[in-house]
Amino acid sequence: MQGTDYLAVFCKCCVLIAVVFWFTVNNLKAPSNIKQFRAHSSLHDRNISLHIRNTVSTSNSISSTKRLKEFKMNYEKEPSNRNFSAEMRNRKSGTRYLIAWYQPPDFGNFKESTVRLQNCQYNNCALTTNKSLLSQSDVLLFYHSTMPRIPPNRTKYDQKWCFVTYESPYNVNRLYNASEWKNKFDWTMTYRQDSDVFSPYSVVKARKGISRNNYSDIFKEKTNDIVWVVSHCDTVSKRERYVNEMQKIINIDILGGCGKSRCSGSYLNCRRRLSKRYKFYLSFENSLCTDYLTEKVFHVYGESVNMVPIVRGAPNHKQYLPNGTYISTSDFKSPIELANYLKNLSFSEERYLSYLKEKDRYLSLYDYIPINEFGLCNLCKNLNQNVTKSFRKMDLETWIWKDQCHIPTDL
Ligand SMILES: *[C@@H]1O[C@H](CO)[C@@H](O)[C@H](O)[C@H]1NC(C)=O
Ligand SMILES: *[C@@H]1O[C@H](CO)[C@@H](O)[C@H](O)[C@H]1NC(C)=O
Ligand SMILES: *[C@@H]1O[C@H](CO)[C@@H](O)[C@H](O)[C@H]1NC(C)=O
Ligand SMILES: *[C@@H]1O[C@H](CO)[C@@H](O)[C@H](O)[C@H]1NC(C)=O
Ligand SMILES: *[C@@H]1O[C@H](CO)[C@@H](O)[C@H](O)[C@H]1NC(C)=O
Ligand SMILES: *[C@@H]1O[C@H](CO)[C@@H](O)[C@H](O)[C@H]1NC(C)=O
Ligand SMILES: *[C@@H]1O[C@H](CO)[C@@H](O)[C@H](O)[C@H]1NC(C)=O
Ligand SMILES: *[C@@H]1O[C@H](CO)[C@@H](O)[C@H](O)[C@H]1NC(C)=O
Ligand SMILES: *[C@@H]1O[C@H](CO)[C@@H](O)[C@H](O)[C@H]1NC(C)=O
Secondary structure, X not given: OOHHHHHHHHHXXXXXXXXXXXXXXXXXXXXXXXXXXXXXXXHHHHOOOOOEOOHHHHHHOOOHXXXXXXXXXXXXXXXXXXXXXXXXXXXXXXXXXXXXXXXXXXOOOOOHHHOOHHHEOOOOEEEEOOHHHHHHOOEEEEEOOOOOOOOOOOOOOOOEEEXXXXXXXXXXXXXXXXXXXXXXXXXXXXXXOOOOEEOOOOXXXXXXXXXXXXXXXXXXXXXXXXXXXXXXXXXXXXHHHHHHHHXXXXXXXXXXXXXXXXXXXXXXXXXXXXXXXXXXXXXEOOOEEOOOOOHHHHHHHOOOOOOXXXXXXXXXXXXXXXXXXXXXXXXXXXXXXXXXXXXXXXXXXXXXXXXXXXXXXXXXXXXXXXXXXXXXXXXXXHHHOOOOOOHHHOOXXXXXXXXXXXXXXXX
């Protein structure tokens, strides 16, 4: 390696460390204006229980410094010096399970070091990306876009093979459709409630305590109406057309790949910054499919994001989002009707703030990583409860599409 190469590597490391540190600090920062959280999910209506024990309240009750320290202990020494055989044996209950990524997804960070399965209701599972542990793992996770073209040979007879995707049917990689993969999967893990392992992008939880926000100040600072951050400009949901229509009535600033400029900073921090100026955020998904709600909507429920989301995506979004905290395009006959409603709403401090105040009673549990503890905790629960429901009986292609998506009917 030459000197310049060392320099380049050094710079990359610096950037990486800075990003990790910044991400850490931003995610661990104690909410400033709200004290405690109640373990309650809007999903409870449908009796989908949260399999996370006090995740929010626990981490919120300790100081940022302590949390950073805990983070360092839990995250930084990993993964290279982690000894799973020791770790698994040290767990309290009898049975232990190992979950392995056959090949982690090609985005984000899916290393074992980023998920903390010790917070799960069943805390006897561990996640690994170590290839040499594949043969002894209880579950192999195959991500739709990184799975091999030909399945590997099974080395453990009761090993569960789990198909994982976070994309809507339109965007799932069709690698699974190769004849060699037929009937290979035992489980599916997706954002869908009818997956063997339910793994939503996030969960909106109610929180206890009163917000100390000065709402009239917040409202006064807002000089603009609607913002949209978007980089996928041509979609099956035709959201771009919907927005075009709205723009005939109301101003919409577009950022991201399809817009005038980028929104710098982390996903969440970009939203926080925009929410100082804008009243509404367009949470428009690229497809209209059951349960398909992504970070586009959940981020608006992030700490200190003071915008009202306008939701267009899963037809059953009401199961996920508390009433009165958002505006849904499905409640309007046309984009013009919605735009008129918003224009009116943006002039009325009281009516606008009633949405914002209601939204402040809730919080999104996860920020960036869709493949989060929630799903992996559910997976761990399946293992502990000896769930055997076999996916092999079904045809994956049929399951992925059947009764899931629709094309827009309001354009
Ligand atoms: C929710 O599900 C659990 C077990 O899955 C069951 O014991 C409980 O009675 C259910 N609660 C409601 C309100 O349906
Ligand atoms: C992977 O696991 C094997 C067997 O336990 C171990 O020898 C090896 O050090 C691990 N590799 C990493 C990168 O942790
Ligand atoms: C992991 O821990 C076990 C028990 O403590 C020990 O026997 C084994 O050698 C350790 N493996 C590694 C790779 O350090
Ligand atoms: C599986 O095993 C067969 C026979 O032992 C071998 O021919 C084949 O290459 C193996 N497949 C993979 C993906 O390793
Ligand atoms: C999947 O495979 C089946 C046959 O095995 C084929 O009919 C179908 O068109 C394939 N679908 C896709 C999306 O490739
Ligand atoms: C909000 O702040 C303004 C000054 O910026 C103050 O006049 C007003 O009383 C405050 N409202 C509340 C509810 O604290
Ligand atoms: C939802 O909230 C709106 C006001 O924001 C109210 O008019 C409506 O009745 C509520 N619907 C349900 C099902 O609670
Ligand atoms: C604005 O909303 C108020 C309250 O719902 C309503 O009375 C008024 O007619 C609306 N104005 C327009 C222009 O839609
Ligand atoms: C699951 O199976 C194991 C081993 O057969 C058994 O010890 C355990 O009690 C079972 N758990 C449940 C919840 O049935």
